[in-house]
Amino acid sequence: MILVTGGAGFIGSNFVLDWLRGSSEAVLNVDKLTYAGNLGTLESLSDNARHVFVRADICERAAMEALLVEHKPRAILHFAAESHVDRSIHGPTDFVQTNVVGTFTLLETARAYWNTLPAAQKSAFRFLHVSTDEVFGSLSADDPPFSETTAYAPNSPYSATKAGSDHLVRAYHHTYGLPVLTTNCSNNYGPYQFPEKLIPLMIANALAGKPLPVYGDGNNVRDWLYVGDHCAAIRRVLADGKPGETYNIGGWNEKKNLDVVNALCDLLDTLRPKGQGLYREQITYVKDRLGHDRRYAIDARKIERELGWKPAETFETGLARTVRWYLHNQAWVDEVASGEYQKWVEDNYAVRV
Template sequence: MQTFLVTGGVGFIGSNFILKATKEGWANIINLDKLTYASNPQTLAQLQDDPRYHFVCGDIGNVELLRNLLEQYQPKAIINFTAHTHVDRSILSPEDFIQTNIVGTFQLLEASKIYWEKLSPQKREQFRFLHVSTDEVYGSLSPTDPAFREDTPYAPNSPYAASKAGSDHLVRAYFHTYGLPTLITNCSNNYGPRQFPEKLIPLMILNALHGKPLPIYGDGKNIRDWLYVADHCEALYLILQSSRIGETYNIGGNNEQTNLTVVEKICAILDELAPKPNFRHSSLMTFVKDRPGHDRRYAIDCSKISRDFGWQPKEDFDSGLLKTIQWYLSNPTWVEQVQSDAYARWIQQNYGDRITARSPRKN
């Protein structure tokens, strides 16, 4: 069976990809992950004794480690999920994002190029470097603007988005300059099981279950396109099979929703699945001070991946959101493990001073 080196595979999207890859028999997996604050090793505990899976704790910035792993396991593909991803954290601590997302990607590209150049002609032809990125590199859309296409100019507005744009440019440069067979994907907002609860959907689910305020930035009308993580993973595997190296593919869920609508739908589902007497979860909705430079709208045009691979997302937002909430309700141990003291301090730091004079939403 072919082997994939997955970087950042204990994180949200990476772990879902690895679980799907082993279940579907896509490849043997070597998982390189630094185990930062958003990583929960228990996420992949079910693979601990699986001979198709091997975990290595380490940093993509460790060049010697990368070279040893590549020489030892001879992967057919490298899939780079490694990234600091939370916009709010990038505003408070941009240096971490520059170091991991730009410098780390550079080190991974360098090691990959050296490895690829030593392969036999046949293996060089088969090798792929897949870089997983975000739609945030394109900037912000107005309500009437057309959706992001692969040729939309980059216009990042946060340190996170800028660091991902920089990494995308490096990957593109290594293809055009050195011939490294790269692929880039830019996805919309992912959601689903195993997402660290600093992101909107899991944060709202867990706060609501504990009777805590549901903080909504600004007027709540910022729009995002929501992509169920399993659909994203299937798209990535299809793209990996591509012979058209150097390509970029946008991956979206065709599910544009305002943040306010997302939170309202979460509350409505929880009213059914976790009801409390004389209580509606929407009563916890609280508008808070907006974050700096908050992009108004993202939307993804998926026509290229649909045309080239016949891919379409299987989940609409309602079905995917229901599955997501059911997973969090069914996995309290996982939830407890990620809600450390450091997590609680972060939530207080980011949201504690944002509560405005406005009252919580009334029903």
């Protein structure tokens, strides 16, 4: 069995679903079920005996210790995190608690458990920490992409707390020998993403006839990684990654935010045309995010060279798959877009128009 934290969130749930489709090994899925955790995403696993879901907080050490003793996982894959930059600007406390304190608590729990294992199991155990490219800060247009040796320079409360968690993971390997692996990924997109992030937000607003809010001049650049490719990369790192190493995971798809929104609009014009006009006509420029990083880019050559992974999807194929999924799963979107979420959207964007 493997233990997955945050397995009801966007990337975590995609990983759990993907793992159980391709492996006979069971998953212990631990999630606190905050606003972004959704058991509806995992509904297809309700009768699957290999999926064990437990609602728990990674900050509660006693609960995590009990789960490790009972289920004896061979690996921990740590997805659980507060992850939205805008939310971290408005309320950083939860980010410090989950991303820093939670990771520390999980590391302490894992270290104690790991030290009780017989020699062969101890040698095979892995702690895989899923992180972000945002810990490296912002690039100018001419800078080379982030590599595994790029110095950390986080610029938001979110990225600062993820950087802190990365450093703790590294320290537990260097100091205690805990066999850790760290991955730093670029912007994920795909099915089951909470509609506060750019792509699902734009799809939802476009279909509802609402403005499509683009920060600043729309020229901020991100590297886009289809979530299914990310899951495949994590499986490779878990299987053959070298303890203590970090691996950057990127899609080789640098795009300006405005170009992403335009591409979405063009797809919707084809797949779900409006009665009159084009979706691009709904684009509205709003006041920029505080401290908005200008460009992220990932150099993913190490994971390709050492582990043989590279993305299967181009941005165009991945975006088309994503848009079709949202069009065919409107009930899921309606369920997660609760009153609390709608209030947050209103509060976040009202001050920017």
